Amino acid sequence: MPSTKRFQHVIETPKPGEWELSGYEAAMPITEKSNPLTRDLDKADAGKIVQLLGQCDAEIFQEEGQAMPAYQRLYSESVLTTMLQVAGKVQEVLKEPDEGLVVLSGGGTSGRMAFLMSVSFNQLMTGLGQKPLYTYLIAGGDRSVVASREGKEDSALHGIEELKKVAAGKKRVIVIGISAGLSAPFVAGQMDYCMDNTAVFLPVLVGFNPVNMARNDPIEDWSSTFRQVAERMQKMQEKQEAFVLNPAVGPEGLSGSSRMKGGSTTKILLETLLLAAHKTVDRGIAASPRCLLEILRTFERAHKVTYSQSSKIATLMKQVSTSLEKKGRVHLVGWQNLGIIAIMDGVECIHTFGADFRDIRGFLIGDHSDMFNQKAELTNQGPQFTFSQEDFLTSILPSLREIDTVIFIFTLDDNLTEVQTLVEQVKEKTSNIQALVHSTVGQSLPAPLKKLFPSIISIMWPLLFFEYEGNFVQKFQRELSTKWVLNTVSTGAHVLLGKILQNHMLDLHIGNSKLFWRALALLQRFSGQSKALCIESLLQAIHFPQPLTDEIRAAPISSHIQVAREKKQVIPVALVSLLSRCSIPTAQARVAAAPSVCEAVRNALAGPGRKRGAEPLEASRPAVQ
Structure with a gap:
């Protein structure tokens, strides 16, 4: 499918893909479709995962294809x-x-x-x-900023x-x-x-x-x-x-995981138009298409600069996966606004992968007193809501273990003495420390700090000669780059841990109605069973050990979600039950005995008498209230 490019681009974007064809997973909205680029994501090694997710991120900048229907794109x-x-x-x-x-x-x-x-x-x-x-x-x-x-x-x-x-x-x-x-x-x-x-x-x-x-x-x-x-x-x-x-912008590399392209495109689109408004208002002129395009190209450049570090990103991914496999913790320690990106990435692993809130956590180093609307909401709320420098020093540092990994995220404009002091304290507890460092041409990491890290992802940015508002372009580039690295690392680590089947989140946490419907779609996709049977199995897995009654079946979705929030492995258990035609307790035992949730499902898919392939997803919703 050829595309007619109207603009000069910084990066080479993938050609318009199979997902644009009108018949491709027709019942699913684009944000819920599976991306053809990553359909074998679960079979990829770390290097390949970085490559595939980088290609998916590049789709953000695609122009319109000539397929029908022709979806409007960012550059339309x-x-x-x-x-x-x-x-x-x-x-x-x-x-x-x-x-x-x-x-x-x-x-x-x-x-x-x-x-x-x-x-x-x-x-x-x-x-x-x-x-x-x-x-x-x-x-x-x-509280939703720092917790799921x-x-x-x-x-x-x-x-x-x-x-x-x-x-x-x-x-x-x-x-x-x-x-x-x-x-x-x-x-x-x-x-x-x-x-x-x-x-x-x-x-x-x-x-x-x-x-x-x-x-x-x-x-x-x-x-x-x-x-x-x-x-x-x-x-x-x-x-x-x-x-x-x-x-x-195309389906997510991990189906439905809108924390990835959805979050990145939100940032790109809104920062572009808001920055354009600020840059031109003082001159008394309207923002121009040229102004928008200049800013959009800086975000394309951020993609190119970030993914030039693919091999080091893959190495970091393997380190994070190893820590998690050994039941260790991963701490993302970021300075200033990069700490917000770190917090976001950690929080989003909870519902995306069914992770514990302690598995991957972000911390913000620096003053955050003016950031929050209601800072009192975050005070003394328990360990799930810890995110500050003080929290890291008092709650995390004393209990760090050798199996834990700590990733330091900073720029060379930050207080490097403060960075070095914290790195030295952490290194007394674990040797698994990594750095993601942003610098500008002409800056270099001081030797005493550099030698503390066994591995550094060093991202160097060109000098930008802009007025004050324009200087924020580089700040936004660094934030987006950090987001891409952390999203790729945390997603890839969970792929390597066997949490993903093809490119689907099999162990997601059903925390709202969107995720309830996604869970149901997954059961239909992989079991090939009717909607009615999939609903029954999903509700059984959610409410077990309570028997399903007509009253429970007729309850509004919100009541099912309330119960599901407290449960783990709901989708894998429901799917194994459907595929193997076994009870929920038997399915739970099979999932628990398998090396990973995906292995449990693969075993069930390969079982005797299994119907190969799944029926197409229907557009209408099942009759759940």
């Missing part, structure tokens, strides 16, 4: 035009900041990205002597209540709602509320599915589906009373 004229229109609306608020506000909102990864970007742009404004204009909302509040609380995004009313609080007294509020799959009720409610109150609010929806693929299931506490909300926004976009920014 329609997307660039909408970005400029939104940038213009942001400029209007920047010109009258006293009565205005820009709210970035989302659940899970999207909410953490909202947090990161609001912190960044408030730092930019403070540095210019301007009053900070940004705030963030994340489903479940500040994915279920909080299922309430539309919760989203509206939180929005009303932060917008009180403001006369012009731009609300940028982020939902990679166009699926989170938390965001849907906010967008609907904004459309009902356009005198004050301007809603901007960001996601990576076409609107006709937005989630269409009923929302338990709201009258509209997400798709209906998005369709209404499209109509209002004609009058610039709402905007939808939804370029397709």
Whole structure:
């Protein structure tokens, strides 16, 4: 499938792929499809995993193909035009900041990205002597930034209540709602509320599915589906009373794992349009397509620079996998905003891979007093909510073991004396230390610090001659680069541990309605059984040892999710039960006896009498309330 490239690119993007064909997994939205590039991800070694995930990340920058349907992409004229229109609306608020506000909102990864970007742009404004204009909302509040609380995004009313609080007294509020799959009720409610109150609010929806693929299931506490909300926004976009920014960037390298491309594209898209707004507002001119393209190319360059370190990324992946295999812990210790990226990566492993919160954890070194809306929410909340420098020194450092791995993430502009002191303290406990270091041409790591690390991923950036706002481009590049490295390492480590079947997360934690439906789709895909049988098996695995009654079967999805949150290995157990036609206790025993959850499923797939292949996934949802 040829593509007609209109722009000069920094990197070579993959050619338009099989996933763009109209018949490919037709019932699935793009963000839930499996990526043909990675269909054998579970058979890949560390080097190949880095290569494949790097190719998937490069798909972000693809232009439109000539396949039908032709999905709009990041570089499509329609997307660039909408970005400029939104940038213009942001400029209007920047010109009258006293009565205005820009709210970035989302659940899970999207909410953490909202947090990161609001912190960044408030730092930019403070540095210019301007009053900070940004705030963030994340489903479940500040605790969801540093801990996995994915279920909080299922309430539309919760989203509206939180929005009303932060917008009180403001006369012009731009609300940028982020939902990679166009699926989170938390965001849907906010967008609907904004459309009902356009005198004050301007809603901007960001996601990576076409609107006709937005989630269409009923929302338990709201009258509209997400798709209906998005369709209404499209109509209002004609009058610039709402905007939808939804370029397709292809399926995730790990099916449905929107923490990866979804999170990265959110950062690229919004930082590009917001930075363009800030760069041009003082000159009294509108942001231009050229300005957008210049910034987008710097993010392409970040991809090239990052994946030039592929062999060292693969080495780090193997080290992390070895620590986890030995029941060790992995600690990601990042300075300043790179610490936020570290926290995000660790938290997201919990629901993505069914990991324990202690397996991979991020820590932020540096002052974070002005970052959070409600810092009190994070005080004395227990070990799951520890993330600060003090937490690392008091809770982690004393108990470090040789089987643990600690990764230090910093730039050569950080306090290197502080870095060296902490590295020396850690090295007394474990020799498994690694560094991810960002520098600019002309900078070099001091020899005493360099010799402390057995291995260093050193990423050097070219000098950029920009005005103050433009200097943030390099900051954003470093953050994105760090995200790509950590996502690739933590994902690859779990692939090597046998947590992935083909390119599917088999042991994900069912923490919200999106993940419930994904679990059901996995059972259908690999068992080939009817929807009714798959629902029955899933509910049995969730509620065991309680027998399934008609009352339980008829309960709303939220009640099943509430029980599932406390359970482990629900999907592998349900799948083995389906494939082997055995009871839940027998399936649990088989999963426990296998070297990994995927081996347990492979054994069941290879069992006698197994029907080969799975029936196509149907578009309609099963009749679960």
